[in-house]
Amino acid sequence: MGGASSKLEKSLGGQLPEGENYYGLENFGNTCYCNSVLQALYFCQPFREKLLERAQTLSSSEGDNLLDCLSNLFLQIHSQKKKTGVIAPKRFVQRLKKDNELFRSYMHQVSLETPGPSASSPWYTENRSDVATLVRDLRTPKSFSTTC
Amino acid sequence: MNEMCDILEREKRAALPKTAVIPPDQLRTWIHDTFQGKLVNETRCLYCENVTSRDETFFDLSLDVEQNSSISACLKNFSSTETLGKDDKFLCDNCNGLQEAQKGMKVKSLPKILALHLKRFKYIEHLGRYRKLSYRVVFPFKLKLSNTAERTPDVDIPYSLFAVVVHVGSGPNHGHYICVIKSKDNWLIFDDENVDLIDESVLPNFFGSSREFSGNSDNGYILLYEQERKG
Numbered sequence: 233m234g235g236a237s238s239k240l241e242k243s244l245g246g247q248l249p250e251g252e253n254y255y256g257l258e259n260f261g262n263t264c265y266c267n268s269v270l271q272a273l274y275f276c277q278p279f280r281e282k283l284l285e286r287a288q289t290l291s292s293s294e295g296d297n298l299l300d301c302l303s304n305l306f307l308q309i310h311s312q313k314k315k316t317g318v319i320a321p322k323r324f325v326q327r328l329k330k331d332n333e334l335f336r337s338y339m340h341q342v343s344l345e346t347p348g349p350s351a352s353s354p355w356y357t358e359n360r361s362d363v364a365t366l367v368r369d370l371r372t373p374k375s376f377s378t379t380c
Numbered sequence: 381m382n383e384m385c386d387i388l389e390r391e392k393r394a395a396l397p398k399t400a401v402i403p404p405d406q407l408r409t410w411i412h413d414t415f416q417g418k419l420v421n422e423t424r425c426l427y428c429e430n431v432t433s434r435d436e437t438f439f440d441l442s443l444d445v446e447q448n449s450s451i452s453a454c455l456k457n458f459s460s461t462e463t464l465g466k467d468d469k470f471l472c473d474n475c476n477g478l479q480e481a482q483k484g485m486k487v488k489s490l491p492k493i494l495a496l497h498l499k500r501f502k503y504i505e506h507l508g509r510y511r512k513l514s515y516r517v518v519f520p521f522k523l524k525l526s527n528t529a530e531r532t533p534d535v536d537i538p539y540s541l542f543a544v545v546v547h548v549g550s551g552p553n554h555g556h557y558i559c560v561i562k563s564k565d566n567w568l569i570f571d572d573e574n575v576d577l578i579d580e581s582v583l584p585n586f587f588g589s590s591r592e593f594s595g596n597s598d599n600g601y602i603l604l605y606e607q608e609r610k611g
Contacts, residue, residue, distance in 0.1 A: 265545075
C-alpha cells in the first residue's frame, strides 16, 4: 500500500492539491461497487462539506446511523496527515450490510408474494428493485451482486 | 441516499414542535438542496387539448441506453412524448372522458448535482435473465440539459462532469466497479485500494463499445455532474 501511494505522489510530481487527500478503500469482498460510489460522493464537494460539518458535531459515543458512519469515514479520510494511503471503511460497510439485510428480507417477502418469471431465484430477489441508481443504491449497493 | 435523507428528515421533524401538519418545505434538508430536481409530467388530451401536469421530484435520472448514442440523445429519449391510446387511454378531468393523449416528462428544476444512471443491465424476456448492454454512449465533460420545461431557472448554467462509476466486465453478475474522478485539475482512477492518476484523454475509453460482443467492456454506469457556479 505504501508503494501504490508513493507512486501516485510521484506521478503528481509531488504537487498534491492543498486540502485534498487521496485514499484507496479496502475491499471487504464484493464491496467494489460501494467503494466506487463512496469515492464519487467524497469528491462531490457540497456533499463532503456538509458531512464534515456533521462529523464535527458528533461525539464518539453517538453516530450509529448510516449518515453518521459516512460522516465519520469522510472525516477520517479528510483528517489524515499523509496525503495518500488506504483506509478500511469497516464501520460504514457493516452498517450498510446490517441495513440491507432488513431491506432484503422485506424484498424477499414481496417477491414470494408476487411470483414473476424467475421469482424463485435468489438473484432475482436481490435485483427486484431495479434501482441500481446511485442514490437508491446506497441502500442496496449490491443490486447486482458483482464479484470483485 | 434515501435513507440518509430520511435520517435528516427525522431529525428535523424531531426538532420542530409537534404540531399536526408540518409543511413539506420545512422538512427540506441539505440533501434535497444538493441532489433534488423536479420533473413535470404533462399529459395533453387529444380531444380537448387540455394539459394536465403533475410535478415529481427526483434524486437521479435513470436513462435507457441505445447503441452509438450520447447522453443528450438518452435525455431526449427520456423526455420524448408517448401517445396513450387504445387500451391505455387517459381519463381527462377537463372533458370527463377516456381520451387519447400525449404524455411526456421534462425537467423543471435542475439539481446542483445531477446524477445520471445508465440502464446497462436489461432484463431480456426471452432469455429469462439480465444482460449487460455495453453500447457506446458518449458522455460529455460539459453538459447542458435540453429536455427542460419552459421557464426552467438556470437552464443556461452548464454542468461539469466530476465522477464516473465504471462497470468492468461483460455480464451483470460478475465483473468489477471502479470510479474515475476529477479532483482540482486532475483525473484520478480509484480501484479499491489503488488510486492512480490518469489523463483526461482516457475517458472516452469508458463510453462503451460500438460493436456487440467485442471490444471494451469498461463502461460508464453512473455519471455525476456538478452545476458550475453562477457568474
